[in-house]
Amino acid sequence: MNQQEITLDQVLSQQREAKREIVNVDEPTAKLVIFELQGEWFAFQGEKIREILSQVDVFFVPGCPTSLQGVINVRGDIESVISLHELLQLPESVDISSSSYLLGSGAGMSSTIRVDKVVDVVDVLLSNIHQPPTTVPQHLREIVSGIVQFNEKTVTVLDLDRIFADYSHGLG
Amino acid sequence: MSQKILGDHGHTLSPVFNSTLEVVTFYVGGQRCALDARQVHALRTLPGEGSRKYTAIESLLGLPEQNNACLQRQLLTIRLPESDVECSVSVSVPVQLHELEFDVIHPLPDLVAARTQLRGLCALGMESDGLTLIFDLRNLLCEVVRS
Numbered sequence: 001m002n003q004q005e006i007t008l009d010q011v012l013s014q015q016r017e018a019k020r021e022i023v024n025v026d027e028p029t030a031k032l033v034i035f036e037l038q039g040e041w042f043a044f045q046g047e048k049i050r051e052i053l054s055q056v057d058v059f060f061v062p063g064c065p066t067s068l069q070g071v072i073n074v075r076g077d078i079e080s081v082i083s084l085h086e087l088l089q090l091p092e093s094v095d096i097s098s099s100s101y102l103l104g105s106g107a108g109m110s111s112t113i114r115v116d117k118v119v120d121v122v123d124v125l126l127s128n129i130h131q132p133p134t135t136v137p138q139h140l141r142e143i144v145s146g147i148v149q150f151n152e153k154t155v156t157v158l159d160l161d162r163i164f165a166d167y168s169h170g171l172g
Numbered sequence: 173m174s175q176k177i178l179g180d181h182g183h184t185l186s187p188v189f190n191s192t193l194e195v196v197t198f199y200v201g202g203q204r205c206a207l208d209a210r211q212v213h214a215l216r217t218l219p220g221e222g223s224r225k226y227t228a229i230e231s232l233l234g235l236p237e238q239n240n241a242c243l244q245r246q247l248l249t250i251r252l253p254e255s256d257v258e259c260s261v262s263v264s265v266p267v268q269l270h271e272l273e274f275d276v277i278h279p280l281p282d283l284v285a286a287r288t289q290l291r292g293l294c295a296l297g298m299e300s301d302g303l304t305l306i307f308d309l310r311n312l313l314c315e316v317v318r319s
Contacts, residue, residue, distance in 0.1 A: 059298075060303075061288070061305070062235060062290065063234055063289040064284060064288055064289070068283060068284065068287055071281060071284065071303070073298050076275075077278070078278040078281055080282070108282075109282035109283060110281075111282065164283070167283060167287075168282065168286035169286070
């Protein structure tokens with residue numbers, strides 16, 4: 001028998017330790033829908049997003065702010081489409097053919113939000129979502145609920161309840 | 173309006189309701205708009221310069237003004253069925269009577285209701301050939317008459 005060969009006791013010990021480690025990481029997580037706007041990454045809490053849509057026909061409704069881009073038909077229900085570019089002070093995307101649409105609920109309202117691209121839907125440890133730093137720009141302070149690192153990029157977690165409530169009162 | 177239907181064996185079937193709403197449609201800048209036909213009392217052709225005497229429906233509803241000079245206009249007389257309030261406005265042709273299925277009539281989405289600048293916009297009609305803006309002139313007409 002090779003001297004470096006592992007004994008049964010050691011194997012069992014390692015297995016028990018591994019199980020213990022699995023139990024240790026069983027801490028609260030949050031599902032995030034991460035999306036891209038003008039190269040920057042943002043996210044909404046997964047529980048706020050009912051559906052991710054693509055290839056939809058948007059019908060223009062006159063008399064609304066430019067950020068309210070129209071309405072879409074979601075299997076017989078009519079939902080508004082808003083763009084967050086103006087709210088986030090980002091230039092409006094030129095090519096919207098590859099956009100995705102997040103159907104979200106918040107503050108007792110529902111709407112779809114047009115985003116440039118959906119990056120991923122992930123479970124993130126709550127402990128990894130940090131309070132927004134004081135350096136967050138003034139126009140974002142009210143609507144940012146946290147900051148998280150994902151794939152070596154900073155993701156700004158947005159508060160959809162606050163966005164819908166503020167939007168309905170004239171923000172953006 | 174409903175009626176009861178008796179089946180072959182005398183069983184009462186579910187009541188049958190009118191399933192369409194009659195609307196008067198018109199176009200503003202290519203956008204189809206509609207009024208409940210019960211709120212429209214009359215429609216007549218306006219002679220040449222006649223449209224200038226009347227308020228354009230666009231300004232009543234808050235829709236973008238059109239260059240009326242090059243468009244043939246008709247005079248739409250709106251009257252609320254439950255009152256004597258009446259108002260005549262000019263509207264571009266074509267003006268048509270149209271049946272909207274109940275199934276395609278939707279309340280305004282929350283954010284549209286909150287942010288629209290259009291006066292009297294109350295619903296959207298989503299048909300296979302596009303969107304119809306549906307207006308309810310009850311409150312609007314009372315305001316016009318009061319002013």
